[in-house]
Amino acid sequence: MAERGHGSWYFHCSATNLLGRRERVRRGGYRSQAAARRARDQWLAGTAADRTAAGWTVERWLRHWLDTRTKIRPTTRFHYTRDVDTVLIPRLGRYRLADLDAPLLRTAFAQIAATTNSKGRPQSASAMQHLRTTLRPALNLAVREGLIDCNPARHIEVSGYQQPHAKVWTDARVEQWVRTGDRPPVAVWTADQLAEFLGDVTDDSLFAFWWLTALRGLRRGEMCGLRLTDVNLDQGVLTIERNRTTAGYTIVEGDPKTPAGRRAVAxxxxxxxxxxxxxxxxxxxxxxxxxxxKAWTDTAYVFTRADGLPINPNYATTRFRKLVQRAGLPPVRLHDLRHGAASLAHQAGADLKTLQDLLGHSSIVITADTYTSVLPDVQRRCADATAHLVLAAARRTRRKIKKRAQKNRPTHRPKTGAPIPSAPGTASKPQARTAKREKKLPSGVAPTSHPRDTHHPHRADNKKGLTAISAGQTPHDLVRPKGLEPLTF
Incomplete structure (x- = not known):
């Protein structure tokens, strides 16, 4: 330090952060004492939001965001925490919150997409979309708190991601699955395939579990949380009041997934x-x-183990997968039975509003777009009905054209002097009308033509286009409009 200009200056102070707590900060690398003081004064003059954005890292903010999310479901918290701990913090945790922008996030997501998951497979589009879903609400909170101006996660586009829709296991898809092993992400059985499965698992201890899920479309958590007091067999109705699911290896029981999930099922x-x-x-x-x-615990659950304790939701999933493999049917997930129940009810004639109430959806759009698949029998009936409608319209059109053509077809008139054929007993009437119409015209006046005979009007003379003028008419009378007679004084 004896030499002039050796070393640097730093400042050390504390101020209140966004949470209302005193936070110390130390910054260095300034060439002079005056520069360090100016930097300190500038830092103290900023708002709490500015100081937090400049001093907090992405890791610290994500931890704070998870701590403040107290009203989310345990399973949602589990998935958020997994994404934050395993992916987001290792890739973005060291950056300052104020340094986040769209190019930085796009680069980080491209690097994440090039890695493999825990099973050694490339990252799927669904997993990348889930990461974006986790990061976006965390940065939305930073925008609401005034830490950043806009959310850079809005500009991230995950290529190849599409909302999965249930596919029906038609004969062609089954043949392709047998040949190549490829299967749709979400698939449903036909009525015949479901009947075959239920016939194979009649002796299973959870046969009622599979039957109720396949026909009434209950969620796995709703089935596992069903109690004896929720079922009224005399009235033929059950009520959904609880949801029993897992967050990792922890069993969590609480309210249904959505407020609309609390419902009665006939x-x-x-x-x-x-x-x-x-x-x-x-x-x-x-x-x-x-x-x-042997020990028996009376827990009052509908679906229990051999000792009376409620079954683990993960056990139901594993058990169902083994039963499907044993039956030799095309693979479906346990949750796919819920899709199949909606599709079968729709085939049976249920409207979308009824399906929404049955499945406990808060929006009918989810019922229509995600859970309802068109089965082959419904497609054939729709195709037959459409063809019948079009063909019937074509027949009606042909009949109209034929009828109009017959009406507009000209009739052959008899030659002059020939008697007009008529029905018996009606010959005198046309002659009487003709007699009434024929009136004697004054001498010198040209006979008027018949109003229907526009092509060959009768003329007084044989010259085409000439009209005879009476003694009391002038040539101007032929062109003067009616009602504009000459005035006389």
Whole structure:
């Protein structure tokens, strides 16, 4: 430090941040004491939002965002936390919040898309879209707090991402799946395929679980959270009040997924019989456990294990996948039974509003665009009805044209002097009318032509185009409009 200009200056101070807490900051690298003081004064003169954006990293902000999200569902928090810890913080955590912009995020997302997931496969478009869905609300909060001017995550486009729609397992798709192993991300069975599956799993302890999911379209969490008090078999109705699902390896039970998920579901007679048989089997298991000295916990859940405890939602998923493989049917997920229930109900004649209430959707758009697939039988009926409509319209058009042509067809008139054929007993009437119409014209006046005979008017003379003028007429009278007679004084 003996030499002039050696070293640098720094400042150290504290101020209130966006959360109302005192935050210390230390900045250095200034060439003079005056420069360090100016930087300190400038930093203290800024707002709390500016100081937070300049001093906080993306990692710190994402942690703060997760801590303030207290009203989200546990499963949503689990997915947000997984994206933040495993991807977003390792890639973007070191940057300052004020330095984020669209080019930086596009570069980071391109690098993430070039990596592989935990299974060694390339990152899917769905996973990249989920990362964007996680980052965007975090930066939206930063915009609302005034830390940044705009959300750069809005300008990120994930290529190749499309909202999946359920595909029906037609014969052609089944043949392609057998040959290549390719399957749609979301697929539904036809009525015959579903009937074959239910016939193969009749003896399974969770047969009522598969039946109720496939025919009434309940969610997995709603099925696992169903209690005996929610089912009224005498009235043929059950109510959805709870949702039992998993967040990682943790079982979480709470309210339904959406407010519209709290609903009543009507049961048909066959479904009531299936649930009664399931209840009798459950009581037999309880009696057998007591006789054999095994533990039984009366939890009042509809679907339980052999010891009375409620089943794990992940067990239902695994069990269903094994049963599908054993039946030799084209693969579908457990959640795909919900899509299939909507499609089958639509085929049976249910309208979209009824399907929305059945599935517990908050918007009818979700029901129409995502959950309802058109089955082959419905397509054939629609095609036949459309063809019948078009062909019927074509026949009506041909009949109209034929009728109009017959009406406009000219009739052959008899020659002059020949008698006009008429029906018996009506010959005197046309002659009487003709007699009335024929009046004697004054001498010198040209006879007028018949109003219908416009092509060959009768003339007084044989010269074409000439009209005879009476003694009392002048040539001007022929061209003077009616009502404009000459005035006389």
């Amino acid at each position: 049961l048909d007679k066959r479904t009531v019989q299936v649930l009664r048989a399931h209840r009798r089997r459950q009581l037999d298991q309880k009696t057998a456990a007591a006789e054999n000295g």
